[in-house]
Amino acid sequence: MTDITAHLPHRYPFLLVDRVLEREPGLRVVAEKLVTIGEPYLQGHFEGRPLVPGVLLLEMLAQAGGFLEADSLHDAAIFLAGVQDARFKAPALPGDRLRLEVAAVGAFAGLMKVKGVVTCEGRELCTATLLVKRL
Amino acid sequence: MSDLKLRVKQMIIERLKLEGMAPDQIDDLAPLFGDGLGLDSIDALELVLGIEQVFGVKIEDEAAGLKAFKSVQSLTDFIAEHAKS
Numbered sequence: 001m002t003d004i005t006a007h008l009p010h011r012y013p014f015l016l017v018d019r020v021l022e023r024e025p026g027l028r029v030v031a032e033k034l035v036t037i038g039e040p041y042l043q044g045h046f047e048g049r050p051l052v053p054g055v056l057l058l059e060m061l062a063q064a065g066g067f068l069e070a071d072s073l074h075d076a077a078i079f080l081a082g083v084q085d086a087r088f089k090a091p092a093l094p095g096d097r098l099r100l101e102v103a104a105v106g107a108f109a110g111l112m113k114v115k116g117v118v119t120c121e122g123r124e125l126c127t128a129t130l131l132v133k134r135l
Numbered sequence: 136m137s138d139l140k141l142r143v144k145q146m147i148i149e150r151l152k153l154e155g156m157a158p159d160q161i162d163d164l165a166p167l168f169g170d171g172l173g174l175d176s177i178d179a180l181e182l183v184l185g186i187e188q189v190f191g192v193k194i195e196d197e198a199a200g201l202k203a204f205k206s207v208q209s210l211t212d213f214i215a216e217h218a219k220s
Contacts, residue, residue: 108183
């Protein structure tokens with residue numbers, strides 16, 4: 001699936017998913033983000049030593065998680081409600097092809113819990129559990 | 136305290152990380168949400184997942200949750216009623 005903007009309302013410079021590789025709505029999603037030196041946030045994070053901010057790795061997982069929803073998110077009111085057990089194990093750098101894997105853990109009363117992991121060439125960079133609320 | 140009720144309280148404490156709280160400090164009849172333990176909607180999801188994992192009982196929708204989450208007593212009754220024997 002490459003028509004990312006049809007599904008997600010996020011836009012430059014905050015669209016952080018390039019491609020969806022696997023998708024089972026309600027269950028799991030595998031997506032990709034390719035990091036380039038041209039990313040605006042790398043200009044200042046940090047000067048001479050660019051690395052992707054950890055919070056943006058969480059945002060990448062959240063955006064990838066948007067593809068767990070069967071329908072487009074353009075008219076949906078869905079927000080991040082919580083982050084649990086976030087771990088950052090290694091930095092994501094320009095040139096990295098990030099694999100974003102998100103799996104549903106459970107849902108109740110409009111609130112969904114998902115587990116996410118960011119890897120690069122088989123190495124785990126970030127793991128976290130996200131809570132997403134549908135209003 | 137019944138064995139099941141004690142396990143329900145232990146599950147609540149563990150799942151919601153109510154550190155330093157003992158099972159006998161949770162009033163059987165106090166409301167779980169709002170005034171009693173003061174739980175919120177994220178806690179509700181954690182409890183739904185915990186109940187399924189520990190007791191094998193599913194809380195299907197909000198209506199079932201509303202009934203089950205009134206108090207520890209009502210939650211214990213709900214689990215006893217729906218648990219597979």
